[in-house]
Amino acid sequence: MRIEDANIVAALPDLGVELGRGASLAELTSLGIGGTTDLLRIKNHESIASLLNLLDSGGVPHRFLGGGSNLLVGDGELPWVVLQLARPNPDIVLEGNVAHVDAAADLGRTVTYCAKHDLGGMEGLIGVPGTVGGALRMNAGAYGMQIGSYVREVKLYRAATRKIEILRGEQISFEYRHTSFAPDDMMLAVKLELPSKPYKEILQGIRICNEKRRSSQPLGQKSAGCIFKNPPGASAGRMIDELGLKGLSVGDARVSDRHANFFVNAKKASAKDMLALVAGVRERVHWAFHVELEHEVVIWNA
Numbered sequence: 001m002r003i004e005d006a007n008i009v010a011a012l013p014d015l016g017v018e019l020g021r022g023a024s025l026a027e028l029t030s031l032g033i034g035g036t037t038d039l040l041r042i043k044n045h046e047s048i049a050s051l052l053n054l055l056d057s058g059g060v061p062h063r064f065l066g067g068g069s070n071l072l073v074g075d076g077e078l079p080w081v082v083l084q085l086a087r088p089n090p091d092i093v094l095e096g097n098v099a100h101v102d103a104a105a106d107l108g109r110t111v112t113y114c115a116k117h118d119l120g121g122m123e124g125l126i127g128v129p130g131t132v133g134g135a136l137r138m139n140a141g142a143y144g145m146q147i148g149s150y151v152r153e154v155k156l157y158r159a160a161t162r163k164i165e166i167l168r169g170e171q172i173s174f175e176y177r178h179t180s181f182a183p184d185d186m187m188l189a190v191k192l193e194l195p196s197k198p199y200k201e202i203l204q205g206i207r208i209c210n211e212k213r214r215s216s217q218p219l220g221q222k223s224a225g226c227i228f229k230n231p232p233g234a235s236a237g238r239m240i241d242e243l244g245l246k247g248l249s250v251g252d253a254r255v256s257d258r259h260a261n262f263f264v265n266a267k268k269a270s271a272k273d274m275l276a277l278v279a280g281v282r283e284r285v286h287w288a289f290h291v292e293l294e295h296e297v298v299i300w301n302a
């Protein structure tokens, strides 16, 4: 979608918003799939309410983009614009055991920065791409930990009140790849309370997690991590593997040979290919195991 309304375009600079015309979502997502739309980069949290009022009054729908590592975006000209937070400098400030982190901060860098200051707990998140905002929204986790366990406060733009608010950790429910935030809430910053641990010990944990990832995931290929959530007490990847579906392809969309719950874009897969592969695998799992797999990847298809 291109913003045609000249009043909106003229108001953006004063709001500290940078307009990127016709951005390619294939270039902004780890899966390398997705059409084009206008991209609005927000440099100032305080202008978000005005920006959203402006877009709403002009009838311009929007979506929030973090690092694009958990997204499967539709092909062609997209029917909404994309909002993304610009990364401030600094994006992490430490105060004792509390890390004040901007939502635009890179998750991996946050883990290593805190580690270097003897703050641990998040070792499992090393190797999870994307931003801290995306990780909060998804309650990203791995190897028995999840980011939600360390959240003391979240600063967010709440769609319901159209204001920036602070929520305490205990007001938010963090479940397996699910949070109680409303779909239109925008994460702006977080206070993480982390346990003290010597750097060397954290580094050892990080190395173990890195090794586990390297030995089980197709890290050199374009993917969005796990496509499906694990059903209670079971593994989506194991079910797909047991059905012999590793290597199954639709066009250039392919079930990874290395990890059956990672679907990769082998070359120039379209969203249509990837969606057909996802639907096909889901159907076969349902047929064989009577289990309805839920998507872990967020699908933006119109």
Ligand SMILES: Cc1cc2nc3c(=O)[nH]c(=O)nc-3n(C[C@H](O)[C@H](O)[C@H](O)COP(=O)(O)OP(=O)(O)OC[C@H]3O[C@@H](n4cnc5c(N)ncnc54)[C@H](O)[C@@H]3O)c2cc1C
Residues within 6 Å of the ligand: 030, 063, 064, 065, 066, 067, 068, 069, 070, 071, 085, 103, 127, 128, 129, 130, 131, 132, 133, 134, 135, 136, 137, 138, 139, 140, 141, 142, 185, 186, 187, 188, 217, 219, 223, 224, 225, 226, 298
């Ligand atoms: C190789 C690989 C390995 C992965 N391993 C893991 C893993 O072990 N564990 C795991 O949990 N995930 C994993 N993932 C998935 C992904 O990295 C995480 O879900 C990550 O937290 C998504 O963050 P993002 O910034 O990229 O979000 P995006 O992909 O940009 O967005 C995901 C969702 O969050 C929303 N969102 C993003 N930023 C904001 C914001 N500021 N405010 C409100 N909503 C927002 C988007 O609208 C969208 O709905 C992996 C992905 C890859 C490619």
